[in-house]
Amino acid sequence: MTRPVYVAGVGLHRYQRSSEASFVTLGLAAVRAALADAGAEWSDVQGVYTGTTRLGMAVSRPMLRHLGATGVAMTQVENASASSSSAFRLACMEVSSGEADIVLAMGVDKPGPSSRAESRTGLTGLADGHVVPFTRFAMLANEYMHRHGATPEQVAAVAVKNHRNGARNPYAHHQKERDLAEVLDAEPVAGTLTKWQCCPVGEGASAVVVASEDALARLGGDPSRAVRVRASAQRSERLYGDGDFDVEITRETTAEALHRAAVRPADLDVIELHDAFAIEELRYVEAMGLCADGQAAGRLADGEFDVGGRCAVSPSGGLIAMGHPIGPTGTGQIAEVARQLRGEAGDRQQPGARLGLAHMVGVGAVCVVHVLEAAE
Template sequence: MREAYIIGAGQTPFGAMPGESYRSLFTDAVDAALNSVPDGIDAGEIDEAVVGTLGVGGRQIGLSGPAVTEHAGLHGIPSTRVENACAASGYAVRQAVQAVRSGMADVALAGGVEVMTDMSGDAAKYWLGVSGETEWERLTGTTFAGVYAQMASAYFDRYDATPEHLSQVAVKNHKNGAKNDDAHLGFECSIEDARDAPVVADPLNLYHCCPTSDGAAAVLVASEDAVGEYTDEPIRVAGVGAASERVGLFQRDTYTGIDASMEAAAEAYDRAGIEPDDLDFAEVHDCFAIAELLAYEDLGFCGRGEAHELVDSGATELGGELPVNASGGLKSKGHPLGATGAGQIAEAVKQLRGEAGDRQVEDAELGLTHNVGGSGGAAVVHVLEREVGR
């Protein structure tokens, strides 16, 4: 099976963009990805496209892949929509990698897009809620925040972590996001801000929750046969892992971990031939601050019940042993559902190329992205490696 390499990636700013549509946002992300290819590429050289989107607000649910790729100038190629809730474009990248590795494409584009800020709060809650189990979560009134609040409560009951650790995660991610021009909430906050904010779903408060955002991201994947035409310093897709789990939280064996994340990570590490200790940085799915704590454990960064110790140690801060969410994460960078996974990849590419500016991880050679759908019904993990002078 052929190796797959990332030759370019780009995204729009994430935030509230009332002057943009889902088509214009996706086009801007594709243009950014094309312009990021060191030796240049034309849209006509792309063989296939995969688009991740939930279709929030009911926009073009049918044929949403062709609706955005044709607008972006990708004519006459296979264009497919992937929907896996918040993990949609992470899975789109996985599909592009599969197309390249199988030989069906030499260059594939994967991306995602979502517009979420042009609706009422009740409508936004509805569209977030559709990623939960329908009969016993969404239709009985359980919110997205409410599901993660149950996970947080169970975690605090079982382990020594406290809501203070959630606030520490928020402070870290806002500090990183303040260095990111593409971030939705690109400002720092104090521990007092994060500790004393209004409650959203006890024990989660406002600063423990990510925003709903508009935005798009795109990634270009090339085969080992074609990569030399575009760059001599590609990013190798060293490992990919994906898994699914029961959609409803109440249906699972544990509230204090996400099995899909564990299984996806184990597969990605195995395919890459690495251990978690080999990583230089990670972008993890922190839709709520508790999700970042769970990710530390699910991805093997620490043992069970030890995530709060990792937070206290400073290891996950910029300059720490394993910086996590140097982009600001979903918490600060933002969370346009369908664009988040590809946006994580775009950040990882910047880090591996040394192009992340004030948030650059020193000597970054091996990074991980972790994208979760809903409260854990699906997860996908990518391990990316910088190659020089290929």
């Protein structure tokens, strides 16, 4: 970062099942909440990056014109599940460079038709139509259990933890605690993965106001609530030999972000990660360096990844309980980490949280990681 960048305000519309509400209603609720949280006016915003995947072209203007026609620069960002993570990264880069002092990063989506460009390349694969995300992660879960001696109960324990966290989050799609028996006995999806070990894909919105140090002073808010963006890193897939690409791209991108932030995995107090399926949390915390390969299930059982443990992983409920409306998910993670670092997360608050990390992967494959720090 050329100059310091801060999260000045955050806002969300609850993640939920598809409703009759328009994306305009969802998005404006999140943006207005973020502006109010930052003590900013719409006219203060000098740039907007909107992450979305299923709403079509030119999403920002028909939504944000209701706040006023200010001529602000607007850019749509599509990067699969990492869309608004990438939008946040671009907003940080714009503020860091000095191009702007206050930039809005947001995400909004509603269920609807979507397709991967890969299906239109004219090339076919042997697994086309047979291996979809949940079957792929069921196979990865089976491989992990076989390699490390983990059990289906240990994988399902990720979902138990995250549903418990989601039950304490008013913005979560699922807000009910579920015990291990309920998770294991739920409708099977693929392999050992059941319904409650897979994320719901619904609708919602999230927004983050990114500001420079000068802008924070002009806004006149409480400086102790400003959360600094220590580092931002983004990578795409390369050849990894025998390693799973989601794990390896997570390993490399996280290492890059932590190096830029000059912190170690052990320094992290809070992590929001891409747990679309329960097995992902175990694999990613190992790739991030919180523990050695094969140790995550045991560390989870010991409470290390609970709120109040060594590092709270997905205190929002993660994608499994908070939900995964896709476009908003990345900036929603930033909102949760910011609240944790401010000490404003209520009864899911990680005590003494000072450093947090937000991680998203997206088909393609891409990975975006941010490291955030509480104010001094």
